[in-house]
Amino acid sequence: xxxxxxxxxxxxxxxxxxxxxxxxxxxxxxxxxxxxxxxxxxxxxxxxxxxxxxxxxxxxxxxxxxxxxxxxxxxxxxxxxxxxxxxxxxxxxxxxxxxxxxxxxxxxxxxxxxxxxxxxxxxxxxxxxxxxxxxxxxxxxxxxxxxxxxxxxxxxxxxxxxxxxxxxxxxxxxxxxxxxxxxxxxxxxxxxxxxxxxxxxxxxxxxxxxxxxxxxxxxxxxxxxxxxxxxxxxxxxxxxxxxxxxxxxxxxxxxxxxxxxxxxxxxxxxxxxxxxxxxxxxxxxxxxxxxxxxxxxxxxxxxxxxxxxxxxxxxxxxxxxxxxxxxxxxxxxxxxxxxxxxxxxxxxxxxxxxxxxxxxxxxxxxxxxxxxxxxxxxxxxxxxxxxxxxxxxxxxxxxxxxxxxxxxxxxxxxxxxxxxxxxxxxxxxxxxxxxxxxxxxxxxxxxxxxxxxxxxxxxxxxxxxx
Numbered sequence: 001x002x003x004x005x006x007x008x009x010x011x012x013x014x015x016x017x018x019x020x021x022x023x024x025x026x027x028x029x030x031x032x033x034x035x036x037x038x039x040x041x042x043x044x045x046x047x048x049x050x051x052x053x054x055x056x057x058x059x060x061x062x063x064x065x066x067x068x069x070x071x072x073x074x075x076x077x078x079x080x081x082x083x084x085x086x087x088x089x090x091x092x093x094x095x096x097x098x099x100x101x102x103x104x105x106x107x108x109x110x111x112x113x114x115x116x117x118x119x120x121x122x123x124x125x126x127x128x129x130x131x132x133x134x135x136x137x138x139x140x141x142x143x144x145x146x147x148x149x150x151x152x153x154x155x156x157x158x159x160x161x162x163x164x165x166x167x168x169x170x171x172x173x174x175x176x177x178x179x180x181x182x183x184x185x186x187x188x189x190x191x192x193x194x195x196x197x198x199x200x201x202x203x204x205x206x207x208x209x210x211x212x213x214x215x216x217x218x219x220x221x222x223x224x225x226x227x228x229x230x231x232x233x234x235x236x237x238x239x240x241x242x243x244x245x246x247x248x249x250x251x252x253x254x255x256x257x258x259x260x261x262x263x264x265x266x267x268x269x270x271x272x273x274x275x276x277x278x279x280x281x282x283x284x285x286x287x288x289x290x291x292x293x294x295x296x297x298x299x300x301x302x303x304x305x306x307x308x309x310x311x312x313x314x315x316x317x318x319x320x321x322x323x324x325x326x327x328x329x330x331x332x333x334x335x336x337x338x339x340x341x342x343x344x345x346x347x348x349x350x351x352x353x354x355x356x357x358x359x360x361x362x363x364x365x366x367x368x369x370x371x372x373x374x375x376x377x378x379x380x381x382x383x384x385x386x387x388x389x390x391x392x393x394x395x396x397x398x399x400x401x402x403x404x405x406x407x408x409x410x411x412x413x414x415x416x417x418x419x420x421x422x423x424x425x426x427x428x429x430x431x432x433x434x435x436x437x438x439x440x441x442x443x444x445x446x447x448x449x450x451x452x453x454x455x456x457x458x459x460x461x462x463x464x465x466x
Contacts, residue, residue: 043400047452050407054443055094057414061440062086064427088236090444092116096234097449108212110273112175112201112222114281118234120175120222121242121280124250125200126211126269126294127219132302134184134202134219137264140300141256143186146172146199151324157194161229166192173239175281177203177220195229195240200253215269217294224286225249233283244277244285254293263299268292323454326395329445332438333392333406339434340385347378395446400455403446410443 065086069079093116100117112120127134139145147153149171160167168189174181182201190196200223210216225248226240243249257264272292280286347354351374359370388409394402417436421427427436445451 043404043452043456046404046407047447050411050443050447051094051449052098053411053414054440054447055091055098057440058086058091058094058444060418061437062091064436084236088232090441092235093237094444108177112177112203115174115176115181116235116281118281119278121201121224122246122273122278122286122288123177123220123222124246124288124292125221125223125253126217126292127202127221127297128217128294129219129297129300130302131184131204132304133297133300134302136302137257137261137295137297137300138184138186141260143188143200143256144168146170146185146187149174160194164193167194170194170197172199172201175201175222177222178206178209195226197226198249198252199224199226200249211269211272211292213269213272215294221253223249223253224280225252232281233279234281239282241282242280242284242286244287246286246288247291250288250293254295257295257297261297261300265296267294267296269294320457322396322398323448323450325445325448325451326398326454329406329442329451330392330396332442332445333388333395335434336438336442337385337389337392340381340388344378344381344385347381351378395455398455398457403451403455407443407446410439410446413439414443 062083065079065083069083096116096118100113104113104117104119110123112123114120129137135145147169153171157167157170159165160170166189168187170187170189172182172185172187180203183204184202185199186202187197187199190198200221202219202221205218205220224242224246227243228241229238230241231237232239254266258266269292271290273288273290275288275290277285277287355367355370355374358373359365359367362370388406391402391406395406414436417427417439
């Protein structure tokens with residue numbers, strides 16, 4: 001620039017506007033993210049409150065069934081069985097879930113957890129290698145991949161156990177580690193008896209995750225031996241009872257792998273945990289020396305897995321799958337709708353006599369006013385049935401708002417019934433079989449953790465990016 005000349009003001013670069021717009025957009029995204037977090041926190045609060053309330057309601061239902069069974073004579077046995085089913089599969093699991101969320105650590109302590117939150121089998125084995133290599137190693141060692149837990153496989157293992165028929169691919173109950181159920185499960189049936197079997201569950205470790213002490217492994221596993229079928233000490237459910245010496249089963253698994261695959265190597269993490277004896281989620285005694293064998297199957301040749309067969313793909317598919325609790329809740333709601341339609345149809349058919357009864361209770365026996373009251377009541381009832389049916393369809397599709405609305409309605413109905421019960425009004429299941437019990441069961445089903453996760457999957461906030 002020459003002396004005496006003045007520089008003209010430099011205009012803002014064209015990129016400034018897009019940058020400002022991007023900043024404004026990022027602020028909008030941050031605001032949206034904060035709103036999603038607030039909504040998620042509110043939903044979690046509602047779920048936790050309803051979860052606890054439904055546990056209390058389930059206790060009440062169990063008490064009503066028990067008290068009813070004492071006044072029905074020879075029907076006592078069916079009512080007692082119903083009481084046990086409600087207690088073992090609804091009440092006690094819900095109570096354990098509430099309590100264990102308070103006192104059981106939600107991080108790795110060397111134990112798997114049951115779906116009810118109880119401490120399950122000990123983690124007594126680790127592995128290194130790809131999923132394909134692990135599958136090839138286990139199959140080559142004589143282990144059978146267990147079927148997934150479904151209604152069909154559950155019924156088959158029941159009948160196989162009762163009639164002592166072999167079921168070499170019998171399902172293994174889910175245990176949780178890293179917040180999810182096992183990725184792989186294998187078993188070896190003993191003498192064709194599904195009540196006795198070796199079995200092991202595998203979980204793939206998260207990327208970059210280290211064991212206490214800084215040890216890196218790719219898989220963790222829990223291996224135990226089923227010795228019989230019996231009742232769970234903590235929930236009274238029918239389940240497999242395991243042998244207490246889990247180290248024997250751990251060593252059996254390692255031996256089958258090393259004997260069938262010479263290329264498999266093993267190293268021992270000594271004192272991985274202190275040696276201890278405890279109980280698992282079924283109440284069975286367990287003991288271990290605290291050592292953790294790490295089986296390296298990295299040299300085993302495994303067939304390439306299809307993209308939809310990997311552990312990650314199965315986890316993603318499981319998260320998208322509609323849980324049984326949602327299906328059960330919708331079925332119960334549908335029963336409510338059908339009963340409501342039948343009741344309303346009977347009322348419409350008996351409309352004349354109903355109007356007469358209402359008119360008799362009015363001053364002067366005003367039939368026109370009675371007819372108006374009855375027509376309004378029937379119209380409101382029909383609208384309520386239609387609304388409930390629409391809500392059931394939305395719940396089935398995964399609407400969280402519909403699920404919360406139904407839970408709110410159930411809470412109000414149950415609170416009203418409880419208020420009447422504690423005020424001296426008689427509440428009997430025989431007189432309200434499709435009312436109070438169904439409302440409690442709907443609440444239990446829709447407040448289950450699987451139902452909440454499924455319904456809130458699209459509303460969950462995306463992870464923030466720093």
